[in-house]
Amino acid sequence: MIASILRAIFKSHPNPDDPVTRSYCGKFSGAVGMGLNLLLFLGKLLAGLISGSVSVMADAVNNLSDASSSVVTLAGFKLAEKPADDGHPYGHARIEYIAGLIVAAMILVIGVELVKSSIEKILHPEPVVFSALTIGILIASILVKLWMAAFNKRLGKAIHSPTLEATAADSRNDVITTAAVLLAGVVGSLTNLHIDGFAGLAVAIFILWSGIGIAKDTIDPLLGAAPDPELVHRIRDQVLSYDKVLGIHDLIVHDYGPGRQFASVHVEMDSHEDPLVCHNIIDDIERDIARELHVQLVVHYDPLVTDDPELNHMRDLITDQLHSIDPRLNLHDFRMVRGPKHANLIFDLVLPFDLKNRQSEIQAAVEQAIACEKHKYYAVITFDDSSFNQ
CATH class of the missing domain: 1.20.1510.10 (Cation efflux protein transmembrane domain)
Structure with missing residues (x-):
């Protein structure tokens, strides 16, 4: 019945x-x-x-x-x-x-x-x-x-x-x-x-x-409970399925009740791609997520440099050092600002809740890793809350 x-x-x-x-x-x-x-x-x-x-x-x-x-x-x-x-x-x-x-x-x-x-x-x-x-x-x-x-x-x-x-x-x-x-x-x-x-x-x-x-x-x-993991995975998987999308971060979901969910996400694309093409892809992502998942999504476009050997080397070096501390540590928005005497390595680091008290230790470990390089580098780290990187 x-x-x-x-x-x-x-x-x-x-x-x-x-x-x-x-x-x-x-x-x-x-x-x-x-x-x-x-x-x-x-x-x-x-x-x-x-x-x-x-x-x-x-x-x-x-x-x-x-x-x-x-x-x-x-x-x-x-x-x-x-x-x-x-x-x-x-x-x-x-x-x-x-x-x-x-x-x-x-x-x-x-x-x-x-x-x-x-x-x-x-x-x-x-x-x-x-x-x-x-x-x-x-x-x-x-x-x-x-x-x-x-x-x-x-x-x-x-x-x-x-x-x-x-x-x-x-x-x-x-x-x-x-x-x-x-x-x-x-x-x-x-x-x-x-x-x-x-x-x-x-x-x-x-x-x-x-x-x-x-x-x-x-x-x-x-x-303000944590978002439904299934919904987070569906948004993540669908966004990553689009052509030219290299990665995502800073996915935030706001729940104003059943059927009234809003989200924002940073989408990484190659910096050499045509911005107009990237904009059209972002429009498609937002429209498709709204139609299929009933979530009003706002996408921020992050251009990613992929063909700079020095930048790629330093990013891999720091990533390896972070993973040696805790595999959950992930960085994003990695960029290098070069100067006449040194270069600043600027990036955001996703910090799980139980590692909040270890920021100084993590900063020191990164600085120790880059100090071994022949050029002079400074690490400028912005620690992100893990709840904003589902």
């Missing part, structure tokens, strides 16, 4: 990376979740009133909260599709992340409330009687939530939506919650053991842990 629904969705919206497709999927998921959770709330409310079980009532309130979360998800995707304006020139796509954070907050609130009600149940136990109707409603709820978890998980992965994956995790938690409530109620009815409160407490702790994880996953992109 899930596969059929997904086929129908992507038949009319074939590109999962298209913002229109993302918005449609998010609103569809929100509407489905809102309807099903309201039905589950009404069913469990009835079961809780019949059985007198506090845990069943709490589970019903949990489903009401899930319905509210679905409304938030629906509103989040709707607001995220608003076009850019003067106040928000990069669009409103990050609202989806905020919606996911609100869902996480609701999960945490429910977890805290379940802890309180479970402790109250442990301190003041009451007999619980589970009828066949109550058991049937809870089993049906488990099946519905299993379906919702699988549906949102697959849909979230298809469109790379942390909000839908958070919703899937919430549905998975509901399965565990309802199963624990059902087990505790049945055991309590058969044995007169008052374990309803203990089961609720264990489930509440699990829900709190899950809520914290979901919050972290949605906060990271808001704070």
Whole structure:
């Protein structure tokens, strides 16, 4: 059934990376979740009133909260599709992340409330009687939530939506919650053991842990998490595939929410190439990346001298010295400015985060290597952050 629904969705919206497709999927998921959770709330409310079980009532309130979360998800995707304006020139796509954070907050609130009600149940136990109707409603709820978890998980992965994956995790938690409530109620009815409160407490702790994880996953992109390695590799590979491109560096990706990604990169080409030809290639790169990867790319052209024996020798010498320190050390924008008495070797050096405190050591090692040459050289190094050279 899930596969059929997904086929129908992507038949009319074939590109999962298209913002229109993302918005449609998010609103569809929100509407489905809102309807099903309201039905589950009404069913469990009835079961809780019949059985007198506090845990069943709490589970019903949990489903009401899930319905509210679905409304938030629906509103989040709707607001995220608003076009850019003067106040928000990069669009409103990050609202989806905020919606996911609100869902996480609701999960945490429910977890805290379940802890309180479970402790109250442990301190003041009451007999619980589970009828066949109550058991049937809870089993049906488990099946519905299993379906919702699988549906949102697959849909979230298809469109790379942390909000839908958070919703899937919430549905998975509901399965565990309802199963624990059902087990505790049945055991309590058969044995007169008052374990309803203990089961609720264990489930509440699990829900709190899950809520914290979901919050972290949605906060990271808001704070500025590292770009998706797969996207970085796709940009790198595609740019390097163009004729006359010798190399790239300083690839920076800015994420303003799903479907609103911007990037810049320095592209190296032979300095003897016709600048107009290079400019046309750069235009092709920017246009193709925008069409195929939905990333607005700005390319900076770096002319590279390839036929200067002295420059090539010094670049290879310094590269070997750097790799002897750490293979991750890479230089770029290497150029030589010759003077009457010495030459300046000017270049940028990509410095991994864990080597930030070794700049003086690296500078000294480079100067030691070039001091052995017959001409006098000075190394002028600009240390680059590795996050800008993905």
